[in-house]
Amino acid sequence: MEKTFDPNKIEQACYQQWEKQGLFKPSGIGEPYCILLPPPNVTGNLHMGHAFQHTIMDALTRYHRMKGNNTLWQCGTDHAGIATQMVVERQLNADDLTRHDLGREKFVERVWDWKKESGGNISQQMRRLGTSPDWSREVFTMDENLSKAVQEVFIQLYNEGLIYRGKRLVNWDPVLLTAVSDLEVESEEEDGFMWHMRYPMADGSGDIVVATTRPETMLGDTAVAVNPEDERYQSYVGKFIKLPLTGREIPIIADDYVDAEFGTGCVKITPAHDFNDYDMGKRHNLPMINILTDDAKINDNAPADYQGLDRFDARKKVVSDLESLGLLVEIKPHKLKVPRGDRSQAVIEPYLTDQWYVAVESLAKPAIEAVKSGEIRFIPENWDKTYYQWMNNIQDWCISRQLWWGHRIPAWFDDAGNIYVGKDEQDVRQQNSLADDVVLKQDEDVLDTWFSSALWPFATMGWPEETPELDTFVPSSVLVTGFDIIFFWVARMIMMTKKFTGQIPFKDIYITGLVRDENGDKMSKSKGNVLDPIDVIDGIDLEALVAKRTSGMMKPKDAAKITKVTRKQFSDGIDAYGTDALRFTFAAMASTSRDINFDMSRVEGYRNFCNKIWNATRFVLMNTEEFDTGNKGGNLSLSVFDEWIWSRFQDTLAEFEKAIAQYRFDIAAQALYEFTWNQFCDWYLELSKAVLNSDKSSDDEKRGTRHTLINVLEHLMRLLHPVMPFITDEIAQKLKPLSANDSNAASIMVDAFPLYQVSRKNEQAENDIEWVKSFVVGIRNIRGEMDIPPSKKLPVLLANASSKDIDRLAKTQDYLVLLAKLESVSVLDNSEKAPASATAIVGEMEIMIPMAGLIDKDAELKRLNKSAEKLENDVKRTEGKLSNENFVGKAPEAVINKERAKLEDAQMQLSKIQEQIETIKAL
Structure with missing residues (x-):
């Protein structure tokens, strides 16, 4: 063997051999064991969260493979509709082109070309992490067989009345021009304002004041609401106000949802631009007036002065016009959660638009029962409460996206607006006996990526065909995933798999924590605390990267690394730690905690x-x-x-x-x-x-x-x-x-x-060796405390030795002499008086080393007193820091905890040194 362990010399060659020999495939014998890889998106790179979860999945896979199970780790990637389309559109923009210049068919071809060239990056990174899925079964959600499954599910659900098309409020990204899921919306607290506006009563009897954080939406107000128990406004209920700037009369309604303590207690209701208002609008049969275009400009449902304005320009004009009319009461600074698209960073709009939905209530009931009955279990079990909370209040699922990349919805419209669903246009015509002169146009939308991902447990096993894999690996054994996608993926897989196979998709759901940095902060590019697991494995030589920059040979990815490693903790780069060290770190951190500090x-x-x-x-x-x-x-x-x-x-x-x-x-x-x-x-x-x-x-x-x-x-x-x-x-x-x-x-x-092996268990041997270890450690502790050189052979006296101690000594004395560097071992009887000694205890037996001639008493006391003085200063300094309210109030909790641990350690060391001083004084 090489003298030193160098992971770079063995890892990649080792992995290539494993893959070449086909060792990741199921054996075909033994009890089935299957893990489903949560499919990372095709545009992605392996981040710390992936690496953490993949380590857990691979450890389980390797363990069960070695245990003789017929083991499959099913892997693949999803097509990531929005993310992938954005990547390719950026490439086109660099050539001064848009997707519309290419047209839909050519654009989709361009995406497939990109996927062939660059779409497998994360799979290669998974190999670097040592993962062992069956790569021969790697799938992509846009593959022909998975696309067939997606189409089959859509058609069946539509025919059963569980998929429908309707106009409802959705999260709308005005930059990407598509509906997005809640998971693609990031809500961060930002500084904003609360505008208080005066709405005149229609009968001229006065006015009421409403408060809002989005004054431009007043152009679409269809009511003002108050709490029915709010005595201030009970007499107003049923009356009308004249909506400023529009001239429309709208009613004052009472609804329990209104918080009488918020703002003025009166809230404007804009059902087409707020989710809570939308629900209230349905309860009170209010009109729903959409005032925005797809790209968030004011449309022709608003007064002419505002039409065509960007929403934020319209906000300024509305505020200005209200002020000039004397209807603006006040403006107050206000902290609010602003929803932004995770891809575009645009402010997301609640938007009333035609979309496709799955009616999920009937699908949710068996999925809820599967967990309640124990057929499926969450680990840790407390996550079932999160699951029930969402499932018991589940809303119909918006599954359409206004994109070109993805599974195109298999629906066609005729000129009269009738909808036909089928495998293709020919199938639609045959099924519905449509004449050749009936013009059909296919829906432009594609399905949400989560729709195809929901079919992962059975579509990857060959469904809708009857395959051996379906019989063998459905249900799978365990799903390893994060709590953030319990709703978006886990629950939907349970619903869909129960619906189309009658089986549960998996028996166990192991929910991992979120990997954060060492201070407990979420890893993000903006904070500069993101770590690339491959950098941890291979290391980063900062000097070499700087030399590349100087020579003009630097690539963009190298420049990004310099940005990362010039942070304080990586000022000298990152050492190469190798895959095994990183994986063991992840395993050691995999507690039941919601947060994992790396x-x-x-x-x-x-x-x-x-x-x-x-x-x-x-x-x-x-x-x-x-x-x-x-x-x-x-x-x-x-x-x-x-x-x-x-x-x-x-x-x-x-x-x-x-x-x-x-x-x-x-x-x-x-x-x-x-x-x-x-x-x-x-x-x-x-x-x-x-x-x-x-x-x-x-x-x-x-x-x-x-x-x-x-x-x-x-x-x-x-x-x-x-x-x-x-x-x-x-x-x-x-x-x-x-x-x-x-x-x-x-x-x-x-x-x-x-x-x-039961036959290998030997309690007697364990007890005997624990005695030997305690004996040797006792001698070593005395050497350390008394500063006795390790090479100096010591005479040892034993007092209070039991018959069992003497038996053990007889069996192991020769080894004790070698291990503890002893000159001799003597057992004292009860009548003998021991000389002044340093002592260690093993059970009731005392191990004594006579100190006469072994140490210089005065020199040792001087050394120990000096150490004690230094520790006393350390204790005093740390106690002062922790008693400083300014420090404790501002420092991160992790930093404070480190200082407390530092104090405890110093106090413990000081106590030990003081004991040694007293022992030596007594000699």
Whole structure:
């Protein structure tokens, strides 16, 4: 093996071999286990949230593959209607063209060309992360077979009356000129204003004052509403006001929705431009007057003076005109949530327009019951409340988008406005016996990307055809996803899969937290705290990038990296940590928390973990490659150390499997780390040296220890593999020829997962070695506290030793002498008086090291007092910072918590030093 672990040398070559050998495909035997990849959009790049979730999915996939399941991770991408169309339109704009210059057919061809050239970026990045989906089954939502499924579902739902076309209020992006889903709308708090306006009573008896944050919409008001319990306005209900600037008379109505404490208690009602007003308008049969064009200009439903104005220019004119009429009462600063399109950043308008809808109430009932009955379960289970809250108040689903890229709606209109739905125009004519002279025009709209994604669990398995995959992998085993798409994707998959297959789409829904930065802030480009997982894997050499810029060789992506890494925490670039370290970090962070704070220091720690495993392997190979390991016969005599490590391995295996079954990847990772680093690499390797280097060890004992070294490590690689695939496969290839594992598997990933062996459990050995460890740690602690050199051999006295302690000492004394660097070990009887000693406790037994002649008392006290003084200053300084109201009030919570931890650590260290001072004074 290489002396140092270099992930860049092994990862890509290893992955290419896995894929070339077809190791990701289902085996065809064993119980089915299936994971559905939430399809990332084709324009996307792998971000930290993807990398986090993909690590979880891949760990589950690899685990169940090794457990002998018929395992499928179904992958693919969605066509991302808006995002993809925007990418290609930008390319056209760069050539001074628009999609309208090309026409629909040529534009769609252009999109397909782009997809072939650039649409697979995220798939390649997934490979870099070591994911193991069955790439031979990779699908795209615009593929012919998936498009067929989309068409089939639309037609069937339409024929059953569950899809209809109607005029309703939608989120409208006036830049993209399409309806958008709630998920594509970002509402951020912004500074705005509240305008108070006077509306005169129609009978001239006075006026009422209304408050609004959008004065331009008054041009479409059709009522003023008050709360029926508001005594101030009860006498006004049923009367009319004369709407300023328009001359229209509109009624004053009473509705429980109105908050009497908001503004003046009177609210203007514009049903065509506000979702709450829309619902109120339906309750009171109010007219719905749309005053905007598709691109958010004032249309001809408003007075002529305003027609053609942009909505924000119209706002200024409305305010100015009201002021000149003496109808503007006041303007107050006001914080408000402004909805913006996540792609265009344009302010989204509630807009009354003709769209296609799915009537979801009948589809929602079986989907709700599937979760209530326990047929489907959420993990953590509290997310079912979020699911029920939305499903029990579900609204019909707008599925049409005003785009050219996507599944075109299979509906045709004749000149009379009749609607016909079918597979194509010929099918429509045949089904409806339409004459050739009847002119038909297909609907221009396409279906929402979420519509095709809702069919993912069964469309990817070949539906509507009857396929073996449908029988085998529906329902799938688990869906790993984020809480933000429970409504948009998860609930809709349950509804659609129940409707069209009668099955649930998945048994478990594991909801992950949101990956944030180390301070708990959401990662965003505007904050400059976005991390690219591939940069974490490969590293960024800032000096090399700057040299590229100087030489004029810089590419745009390199310039973006310089922007990222010149932030304070990455001022020297980013080290290359490798995939396994990043994946283990994600697993270790995968708690039940809603938010996951990503800290680069943890990745660094787990890179060190990889190095530890690598170095341990080199030690094992050096001590086994040229020796008899007992795997081909011969007598084996296992020491108590060997029996202990095998027993602890069984505990770790059981803990790991229990944690995986509960989706507690953080607990699983901790179990792996604790055993690998602390038990195997630190303790067992050191204990094995005591056997292998001792003249008193027999050949059978040494053979037994070599057998244990190679085989425990080989088992450990299989246990670690689901989380750390690359390093474990690389090491496994070196270990297998020397181990007892005689399988001919092409890779560790298709090898058998370790089995729990009851016969390997040995409580006595575990207790004995815990005693040995406590003994050695006690000696080491005394050395550290008293500043005694590690190489100096020490005499040890034991007091209050029980018969069990004496038995353990007899079995392990030779090893204790080697491990703790002892000169001698003597057991005192009850009559003997111990000299002045430093003491450690193991159970009731006292370990004593006589201090006479070992240390310079005065020099040691001087050193300790100096350390205590420094710590006292640190404590005082940190206490001062935490008592400063200005600091505590302004600093992020994560920073404050770090200071508190720093204080606790300093106080603990100070307490220990003070104890040492008292001990030395007593000598």
